[in-house]
Amino acid sequence: MIKVYNTLTREKEIFKSIIPGKINMYVCGPTVYNYIHIGNARSSIAFDVVRRYFEYRGYQVNYVSNFTDVDDKIIQRAREEGVDEMTIANKYANAFIEDTLPLNIQPATVRARATEVIPDIIVFVQDLIDKGYAYEAKGDVYFRAKKFKGYGILAHQDLNEMTENAAGRLDDEEMTRKEDPIDFAVWKATQAEDEISWESPWGNGRPGWHIECSVMAQKYLSNTIDIHGGGIDLAFPHHTNEMAQSEAHTGQKFVNYWMHNGFVNVNNEKMSKSLGNFTTIHDMLKHYDDPMTIRLLLATTQYRRPINYSSDTLTQARVALDRIRTGYRNLLFRLNTAAVGKDADLEVTIKKQIAVFEMAMDDDFNTPNALAAVFELVTLANTYADNKTVKVETVQYLLDTILLLLGVFGITELNDKPQITDAQKQLLAARVSARVAHDFELSDQIRQQLSEGGVIVEDTAQGQRWHQA
RNA sequence: GGUAAUAUAGCCAAGUGGUAAGGCAACGGUCUGCAAAACCGUCAUCGCCGGUUCGACUCCGGUUAUUACCUCCA
Incomplete structure (x- = not known):
């Protein structure tokens, strides 16, 4: 009997999968505009462990994760570097794959990318509009947060305060587009000519943040999934909005167990890209x-x-x-x-x-x-x-x-295949002979010599034992 | 300001209403030609103040500190 802490209920609950013996889980992957840091890796590793344990317990786990490869930060990064958005996205998506390999993180069953599901996103958004949950405003499409009953409960936020906070951040122009400051974009109109965009019923644009995960979770898993994971910071707004969109769209419960991992701190401060206090896995692996x-x-x-x-x-x-x-x-x-x-x-x-x-x-x-x-x-x-x-x-x-x-825990090798030279093999043999002859001076000398070559020799009751440093 | 989380030995970190797992470090032993490895032992009363209880680190209230979230963020 496995118990899982559910962020939504704030309780450890007995885990029961929808289909016996099978688990559908979705874990939010990175927005690919930079190398991942140790904090990002923690999330990947935490859910890799969750997955591996379920597999250890005999479950078949369908593990879907994503690359969010279209987003404001990617567009900005592309601008700064004078390249197109996909160049940035591909570079860091590949880096993610390279960096997570040595960490022994199992590849997702499906590694989905936002830009691969644009038609699905458009259908999804249109449906939200048809159902009255979303509205178009000057090429943007916004979700009517307050129309969704229980908006904000995942992060346990008070709706009125959220509205006030949101209002404080919006400029006048945005206020005129949004019916309510708390509404969030599911589709964004293109801002500049050279910006990446797709045609849609609302003009050229691109998906808002959040919508891609809702779409991919549904497309590659199902309307209701067993587990949805990510960093605790995603509880709001990302998962809150995903939940609202998805449930508005399907009329069904989106996620049975919401799981969130804690942060990695540096000097008691969270490690984050925006604070700049991060160590990338890429750099760490180099040293x-x-x-x-x-x-x-x-x-x-x-x-x-x-x-x-x-x-x-x-x-x-x-x-x-x-x-x-x-x-x-x-x-x-x-x-x-x-x-x-x-x-x-x-x-x-x-x-x-x-x-x-x-x-x-x-x-x-x-x-x-x-x-x-x-x-x-x-x-x-x-x-x-x-x-x-x-x-x-x-x-x-x-x-x-x-x-x-x-x-x-993802540690699958404890005795890396030792590789020693023929000369070292001969030295080991010579040392055994020396010890048989009680020539400790020679055997100690050989031990020293081997040690300098990275071969550590130890004597036991069963004879000479060695390993590489 | 609102909402949460956390506070356990030098460090990291579990945990239970009945007198604190494990790892690192340290100290003392054992083993060993030496070394290494290993093994054994020693090492905390659980932020602070109250309350409930026969009994609290474990429940309740308060307090302090730290951190996070409140539409960039795993």
């Missing part, structure tokens, strides 16, 4: 060669909580991951010297930790508690590996279990 550390770092905090990003927390995550890898390797080394059979008692203990892991993840994806269970298994692995005799089936079971559970 940091162990992207799995990011995945572990994010797993140490529950997805709804804010997380502070710093070199300290990153280092701690790196060390923690090393501990897991070392334990895994230590046990893996015993595979060579394991006896046939299994240790039934230990397997019972392992199963207990699996249960702890699952209980934690069932509770709204409590990765910190789940991770604690993994660490218990690592300690078990190290302790077991220290035994005089170990049984091959149990060693393998423990190895498989650690990898299986970490796989839910």
